Amino acid sequence: MMKLKQRVNKLTGLTALFCGLMLSASAQQNFKYQAALPKVDSTGFYRISLQPALVAKTKADLADIRIIDAKGNFVPYITAGSLPQKDQKSFAIFNSVDARLVTDTGTTFTVENKTGYTVDRLWIRLQNTAVQRKVNLAGSDDLKQWFAIQEDIPLQEAVQNSKGTYLQSLSFPASNYRYLKLLVNDKNKTPIKFLQAGIYTEYAAMQNYVAIGPIEQSRTDSNKTSYITLKLNDTYQVNKLHINITAPKYFKREVSVYQIVGKEKQLLADAELNSAKATDLLIAAKSNQLLLLINNGDNLPLNIKSVEAYQSDESVISYLDAKQSYRLLTGDQTAQAPEYDLKFFADSIHTNLSQISHGAIEKNTGYQTGSKKVGRDYTMFIWIAIIIAAALLLFLTLKMTKEVNKKADKDNI
Template sequence: MMRKKWISLLLFCVITVCCNAQTVGYKFYSQLDTVKKSGFYNIELPPALTAHLKTDYSDLRIVNDSGKWVPHVLHFPTSEVVNDAINFDLKYTQPENNKVNTSLIIVNSKNVISNIGLVINNTLAERFCTLSGSNDSKNWFVINDSILIDPKPAATGTANTFFIAFPPSNYRFFKIVIKNNNKDPFEIRRIVQSSTAVLPVSYQTKSFQNPPVAIVQKDSGKISYIKISQQQPYHFDNISLNLSGVKYFSREADLYIPVGNNHSFSNPGQLLHSFIISNNSTLQFKVPFSNATIFYLIINNEDNLPLKVEEVNTTVNPHYITSYLEKDNNYKLILGNELATFPIYDLSNIYTKISDSISLLSAGNATAFKENSITVKPVKNNKWILWSAIFAVLFILLLFTIKMVKEVDKRKQDDSL
């Protein structure tokens, strides 16, 4: 009987240690709303949470009351594309194609479309464009007045297709005007429409804007140095600028990310991205994904007066996780573990895209675990406490030893009888 009790106690300790092992090392948690019905849920990840995550989201987990991981799938809606899309060629004319603008008039033979694909010869250049619709090719109505075209070179072949997604429209004609800013135009081979090119959520989602940044600017010679500091390591993949000082301008700008703690205007770090800032652009730029707390913007003014950077905003496209959650159970997100790696769940091979019909479950603010926020204060002259604890432990061990010896002697006497 005594042996069974010891085995049960040992199993309980092992299970407790295993549960704790799945949450150890995580610095923050976020409580999820109550699950009122069992099923799949989408959980949005706002800046208040992503500021505590690595940029690959490998240190994000959903846990239940027992501290055990609950499988989830990570989603990047704006980049999710259906693999088996069917493309249809669209008729078009090109009334203008020069270093100022490239204009495309597209004929829509279908009733409703929500995307137009530009088949472009491989290039690393980027351009902004506008999209309008018309029923008579004379009176035009805006659909989107700021679209970044950033084609990714095809892994095989010499051309790739860049899709412009927009709300479903039934205009008979569409007009795309690409702003070339006195640079060579794209070579556009064809224009297509895809039956399922981009997930519907791509044009419905809006970017998260991060909290305001601090700006320090230094103008020296022909260069303007701008240091931008975020309040926390918020994720961002877009930046927007508010400039003043000169009415007409077109200048090269470089974005740098510091490497290590030793950085300055003269040593800004590693080049992340280069782009052109001009008065006839939206001054909104897509940049490689980053969570740098500090970054530098270097503007080449040449022989012109420097620009004044009034405001810098960083934004990030929304990210979600999808998980199957049970009714009336309590769940929370745990995050912030530098040693964490990607979990391997069966769910990633079963459920691969977000559906509009899935309910959205909100997450609370990030809260630090208590064990990570406790500060141990040094106490002077506390050796007597340590020695007292050691003697107490030795005394208890001595009592157990004496008791065990007595029980062994008693058993020997009983056996001899």
């Protein structure tokens, strides 16, 4: 009897292991690309820098980033922007503005950025809520024409506390719009309550960028306008363009920046090139082709030596074990941003973390979708093994039950 019970327990464990392997393999199959992480020397939290080549393979909101260990388990992480800043004195509250449009469907909360800083994250304070909502973020310089910055950003639920309010960080591509609008997708639902929004000025002043290349540049000058086309070798996230202008010495020109998506031309920003300040254009693009239109008026065209593209510094933070193997996965356009418990403990993570980066981007050998399969598909074999194991488990369980009943009958005689 004892031996039979041990067999049942052992088979149950094996069945659970098979199920875990099958589910893990299935989850990994949705991601097209992978990149290895270096083994760390000591266990702890690490800041993992996401290089432009990897971000180019992700969704615009980075929702399909995953970290996986050697056993195939997903490892929790948070975005670097979710870390709260310790110095409350550097927190600048943005004034709220009434800028609701007729076309807005849902709760809106608009604030004005008077600091002049380029921001890639916004801290918002909300009244405690336990509902799940997503928000779209848009920017404007005149409260009339609005441009999309990021969509479907998940709002966190409140952590249990006695304050009645909570603070959440929203991370997005770097932007210098004067006005920022949060539009909550809560049509026909009870609205949530925004209290304030702002930035940590000390953090905003330290915005870093990573160079993107190579860039194929072409130019046409006609009808008082210079058309500059920038072609990239992948769909990069572009947050800054630096234009190297060598002549004339003094200039002040209007410039419009577009991204080309398919056959569409989408306006990203209207800005100014001025010899009195840095010729940097801050944008939020996810494209392999950009177009600059410079209005020369009655002036000669600008002498432009080159145009450099940059991505804002993107990183995630995760707890890694020493000497263990980890990989980054990405490339699933259907993926939603993961919800890990780690987000509730962001305030206990030190901001001064060791930084690591990933290796070269490779195709995920386990990826498959539809009729396309990379490598040999063992899913059917796993299912057969699970069915056989389950059938054997059922047989042994019934046998054990029958023997228990026989013993009980003997004891009753």
